Amino acid sequence: MTHLFGLADCNNFYASCEQVFQSDLRGKPTVVLSNNDGCVIALSKEAKSLKIPFGIPYFKMKATPEYRHVQVRSANFTLYGDMSNRVMDTIALNVPDTEIYSIDECFIDYNGVPNAEAHAKQLSETVRQWTGIAICIGLGPTKTLAKLANRKAKKEACGAVDVTDMDIRNDILKETEIGDVWGVGRRWKARLLLQGINTAYDFSRMDRRLARDMMGVVGLRTVDELNGISCQDLEFITPDKQNLCISRSFGDTIHTLDGMKERIHYFSTRATEKLRSGGLVASAISVFVRGNRFRPELPQYSNSVTVSLDGSTSDTGEILNAALYGLNKIYRPGIPYKKAGVLLLDLHPKEQAPSNLFTKSNPQREKLMHTMDGLNSKFGPGAVSYGQIPQSRTWYMSQKMLSNRFTTHWRELLVAK
Ligand SMILES: [Mg+2]
Secondary structure, rough: OOOOOEEEEOOOOOHHHHHHHHHHHHOOEEEEHHHOHHHOEOOOOOHHHOOOOOOHHHHHHHHOOHOOOOEEOOHHHHHHOOOOOOHHHHHHHHEEEEEEEEEEEEEEEEEOOOHHHHHHHHHHHHHHHOOOOOOEEEEOHHHHHHHHHHHHHHHHHOOOOOOOHHHHHHHHHHEEEHHHHHOOOOHHHHHHHHHOOOOOHHHOOOOOHHHHHHHHHHHHHHHHHHOOOOOOOOOOOOOOOOOEEEEEHHHHEEHHHHHHHHHHHHHHHHHHHHHHHEEEEEEEEEEEEEEOOOOOOOOEEEEEEEEEEEEEEEEHHHHHHHHHHHHHOOOOOOEEEEEEEEEOOOOHHHHOOOOOOOOOOOHHHHHHHHHHHHHHHHHHHOOOOOOOOOOOOOOOEEEEEEEOOOOOOOOOOOOOO
């Protein structure tokens, strides 16, 4: 049976969230800075056309005369987390099922939806009307192809592109550079180029045995996915990814806080393991919960909360502490919960983490995390789990250009004049 996946991705998400609520930013080059106002982590389309390099340190940008007029905001993860929840809710209301993949991306189950491309175009329009955020949707028989279709939709600013048709697909595969294929990134790009594999199309024609020898089973699956053979359990984390999401629908509904704590504990633990395996740290975590949309007669509820971590960390204890604090804030009794998840935000390599006067690295805890990861990879996930929560550090981040939390704090709501 052929599948049909959609991949919805918000355009310039963090910058768009800022522009939605601050009309003076619209049409102007706008950038968002990482925690502690270190470097540029998001650009509006106007900022992209100025060719401001992604990741440029803020002090360098400030010193560049051509960038003098650029509007600057500190990262406001509370606002982005809440806007993400609105976008995801709007999409979920209009399609059979979704799987949240990152703060601004979700996969859509489009199986059995007639005229899926037209539906997706309409959906992107609905999301823009309801939330103010522009999104593009790519459709294809595998997740990797849906990702590819999404790039094309973005390039053409057309709402949605479907690559199910072989002619359309081959054209797009040929014009996609190898480094832009989902999961290839910097890791394999150089090696593939050496083999004369320059485009996604070349990659799809690659000898399967060679792919396996060079890149293992994940590489082989990527080749298969480009050929329309779906490997649904595909899960990538690439070092340049800015956030990391773990979420699941539950087999049955969960009615208790303890039951939800157990799930959030599990998701947070898995997410921090992935974080460490990529050599990354995070500086905020979003937690979200959803009721059972397929049973409209039951009480419905959906909410999310974003909690700043004290500095950048990959420590399971600290992240778990923040996640459970978040869950306590949004949990409502009397709801049959069907879905939940956690999103780690503002990821960067550990060595690049902004150092803080009050942040001391703790070699003993790092050793403990390392040992736990070793045991869990040897004996299976959850073989050793984390129970004790460390005392949290308390200090405040420098966020001098922080916009209001327009959607989540009464005192910071947008005022209409
Ligand atoms: Mg995006």
